[in-house]
Amino acid sequence: MxxxxxxxxxxxxxxxxxxxxxxxxxxxxxxxxxxxxxxxxxxxxxxxxxxxxxxxxxxxxxxxxxxxxAPQRESPLEIWLAQGISAGERMDYTIQKAVELGVAGIVPLAMRRSVVKLDAERAEKRRRHWQGIAVSACEQSGRNRVPEVRPLVGFTSWLAEAKSEDATRFLLDPEGGSRLAELARPGGRVWLLAGPEGGFDPAEAELARLAGFRPLRLGPRILRTETAALAAMAAMQAVWGDF
CATH class of the missing domain: 2.40.240.20 (Hypothetical PUA domain-like; domain 1)
Structure with missing residues (x-):
């Protein structure tokens, strides 16, 4: 035990x-x-x-x-997840499992097709709840560094900051893009952008591409919002990380 x-x-x-x-x-x-x-x-x-x-x-x-x-349990990959918020337990599940998979930090995004709409007070309450989930996931998984769950931010505001960072950027796109096995291991920070339940609005997807986000396809099947980012992170850990 x-x-x-x-x-x-x-x-x-x-x-x-x-x-x-x-x-x-x-x-x-x-x-x-x-x-x-x-x-x-x-x-x-x-x-x-x-x-x-x-x-x-x-x-x-x-x-x-x-x-x-001081055991070493942190991932050698610095993966930051930018996740379009989803309703209820879906978002909780995404955060919990992303922490177990070694995510470095999480940014919840308010996007055009997000089902959940939160005012400032409710958004901060949810952020504290999500941070608590991250803490519990660290307790369970053995991690000794707690990933930050940042405050909810609008997609375009976040994108303006993210595109200026020195990072490798991926956009999860079920309709096309590169396969993970075709790509070289990135160095430094990796941004993984995943949409909400309704997926990306076409205009948002185009803005992300213009900001340097490379479309990444996870096979021929369409994955749900609570599955897509987690599958991508698990694959990255298997191909480039410590799996």
């Missing part, structure tokens, strides 16, 4: 006594039914993890940190 891992926003060091936040303590003592003396692992996103021992009294729990470890 693997050692339970918990993310905490605290300075960690050997010998430190870390009081677990209420939600984390509730998960450890309630959902996981851990007992005092159980071995656990803490991480805070700095790239390391700290073995420790769980202690508890009532509903409160804390961890006595021991040695620091």
């Amino acid at each position: 693997s050692v339970p891992r918990f993310y905490v926003e605290a300075a960690l060091a050997p010998g430190a006594r870390i009081v677990l936040p209420e939600a984390v303590a509730r998960h450890a003592l309630g959902a996981l039914r851990l007992k005092p003396g159980a071995a656990v692992m803490l991480f805070n996103g700095d790239g390391g993890e700290y073995a420790g021992v769980l202690e508890a009294k009532g509903k409160a729990a804390w961890v006595e940190c021991r040695e620091r470890q």
Whole structure:
């Protein structure tokens, strides 16, 4: 059985006594039914993890940190996913699995064919929710660096910034484009652009191409929005990464 891992926003060091936040303590003592003396692992996103021992009294729990470890579990590919937002669990699933597959960061995009429409307040609430999903995926997958989920941004605003970066850019296009096996391994950052449920508006797809996004085709079948980017990332890890 693997050692339970918990993310905490605290300075960690050997010998430190870390009081677990209420939600984390509730998960450890309630959902996981851990007992005092159980071995656990803490991480805070700095790239390391700290073995420790769980202690508890009532509903409160804390961890006595021991040695620091720094296993290498980050992908050698710096893949950033720009994802047209989708409804409900579809977007949650995309973020969770992208983190498991090694994504470096995620930018949710408001696009013309996005079914979900969010005002500023709801968008920030969703961003916090998505960031929490990223944290949970790191706890499960063993990653010690938490990918950033950036604030929701309009497609054209994001594209204006992305096209000026020194990066390799791919646009997922079910109707044509290169196959991954035909391409050389990129160096540096990779942008992967995926559309929402309704796909790309033709004008958006053309703007992306003009901004240097190369169409990439994932076989002859049309994939759903929650599948396309994940299939592309898995293929990239197999061809160029650490699979």
